[in-house]
Amino acid sequence: GVRLVGSEMCIRDRSVADARGDVxxxxxxxxxxxxxxxxxxxxxxxxxxxxxxxSEDSASGYSTADLDLLGxxxxxxxxxxxxxxxxxLPALINAxxxxxxxxxxxxxxxxxxxxxxxxxxxxxxxxRDERSQLPIPPHDRRLYVLGDxxxxxxxxxxxxxxxxxxxxxxxxxxxxxxWHLRDECTFFPRANFWKAAEALPIGARCVSIFCEIxxxxxxxxxxxxxxxxSVDEGAAAVxxxxxxxxxxxxxxxxxxxxxxxxxxxxxxETRAVVLMFNAILKTHVRGRPRA
Numbered sequence: 001g002v003r004l005v006g007s008e009m010c011i012r013d014r015s016v017a018d019a020r021g022d023v024x025x026x027x028x029x030x031x032x033x034x035x036x037x038x039x040x041x042x043x044x045x046x047x048x049x050x051x052x053x054x055s056e057d058s059a060s061g062y063s064t065a066d067l068d069l070l071g072x073x074x075x076x077x078x079x080x081x082x083x084x085x086x087x088x089l090p091a092l093i094n095a096x097x098x099x100x101x102x103x104x105x106x107x108x109x110x111x112x113x114x115x116x117x118x119x120x121x122x123x124x125x126x127x128r129d130e131r132s133q134l135p136i137p138p139h140d141r142r143l144y145v146l147g148d149x150x151x152x153x154x155x156x157x158x159x160x161x162x163x164x165x166x167x168x169x170x171x172x173x174x175x176x177x178x179w180h181l182r183d184e185c186t187f188f189p190r191a192n193f194w195k196a197a198e199a200l201p202i203g204a205r206c207v208s209i210f211c212e213i214x215x216x217x218x219x220x221x222x223x224x225x226x227x228x229x230s231v232d233e234g235a236a237a238v239x240x241x242x243x244x245x246x247x248x249x250x251x252x253x254x255x256x257x258x259x260x261x262x263x264x265x266x267x268x269e270t271r272a273v274v275l276m277f278n279a280i281l282k283t284h285v286r287g288r289p290r291a
Contacts, residue, residue, distance in 0.1 A: 026132040027090040031097050035121025059107035070099060071110035074117040081120045082172045084156060086127060086134035093121050112175075119152055127156055139167035144200055146171040147209030150264050154207075171196045171206075177214045178242035193245070200253045208246055209261035211281070214238050215274045216267065231273060235280045243284055260285050 060067065073096050080089050096117065105114040127134055137158040143166050145151040155170035173196050176189040200206055219234045228234035250258050262281065265274040 024087070024133075026128075027087050027134055028094060029132070030090055030121065030125060031094050033101075034093050034097050035118035037101060059104040061103065062108075067108055067110050070096075070105075071113045074100075074110060074113035077120050078113070078116040078172075081123070081152065081155065082170055084136055084169075086124065086136070086156065089120065089124055089134070093117075093124070097121075116149065116152075116174075119149065123153060123155070137165070137167060139165040141165075142167050142169050142204070144169050144171050144204055144206045145209060145261075146173065146196060146200070146206055147261070148173060148176055148213060150209050150212060150266070171199055173210075175213065176210055177218060178211045178238045178245075179214055179218060181241050181245035197249055197253060200249075200255070202254050203256050204253065205257045205259075206249075206253075206255055207259045207261050208249075209264070211238065211242060211263045211277065212266070212274070215263055215277050216270045219273055219277070231276060232280060235277045236284075239277075239281050239284050242281075243288060247288070 062070065073092070077089060077092055077096065080086070080092065100114065100117070105111060108114075124134070129135060136156060139158060141164065143159075145154045145168055147170075149172070151170045151172055154168045157168045159166050159168065173189060173193045176193055179185075180187050180190045181193065182190075219228075219231050219238070222228050222234050223231055228237065246258060246260065249255065260281070262278045263274050265271045265278075267274075
């Protein structure tokens with residue numbers, strides 16, 4: 001079964017010590033190669049998942065109960081990162097890593113949780129300061145990055161436009177397609193989008209980064225099924241839904257400014273579609289009032 005090893009699993013909030021001016025000892029270093037063996041195969045080559053009724057998963061060697069437990073622990077790492085509990089992460093990652101590595105979890109029912117874990121494990125070392133600490137940097141204001149998984153690399157980093165210290169805060173909406181933002185949609189990512197939006201302070205500034213999943217999973221399929229005559233037509237339909245939702249977000253949260261991030265062209269298999277989508281998105285956004 002799944003076993004966690006190591007003696008550094010204590011997760012504590014050091015805000016009281018930090019408020020006294022104490023400098024806590026740095027969190028432990030991550031084990032070498034944490035999160036780095038996730039295969040990078042394209043989405044078109046994603047293998048079928050094993051049958052849900054199987055008591056043991058042949059790819060990982062874990063039972064269904066083991067995978068459920070491991071999935072919860074992998075998700076805990078994602079939650080700690082998104083909520084800014086960075087100091088607690090190294091111990092948790094080091095404890096999970098021996099149970100994860102070499103288990104082909106990308107072929108199991110916890111493959112999404114595993115992918116998020118690997119992302120967090122690889123991002124964390126880039127956030128350590130010169131003292132090997134994992135602080136939330138002092139800042140003058142916050143810029144919220146509302147998005148799918150592509151918002152995570154921006155999380156908890158400091159940018160300094162015009163000398164102002166601006167902290168980038170991730171607001172994650174897992175698995176959202178812009179298509180889900182239709183008013184009549186009842187699929188849970190739409191509810192998650194509006195729930196995440198509640199974390200935006202009234203009058204905040206925000207960057208929105210979505211639509212990569214639309215480009216990866218939906219547009220070509222919809223054209224092949226003749227729902228749209230072309231990728232351009234499908235992209236325009238999705239972008240119209242996206243922009244309507246963003247304009248509503250600006251009104252509801254009274255945002256000072258909302259920037260629309262281009263879709264990241266991260267996969268070779270979908271890069272041509274993404275670049276085409278971005279060109280159409282740019283035209284639509286520029287045709288709207290600044291928000």
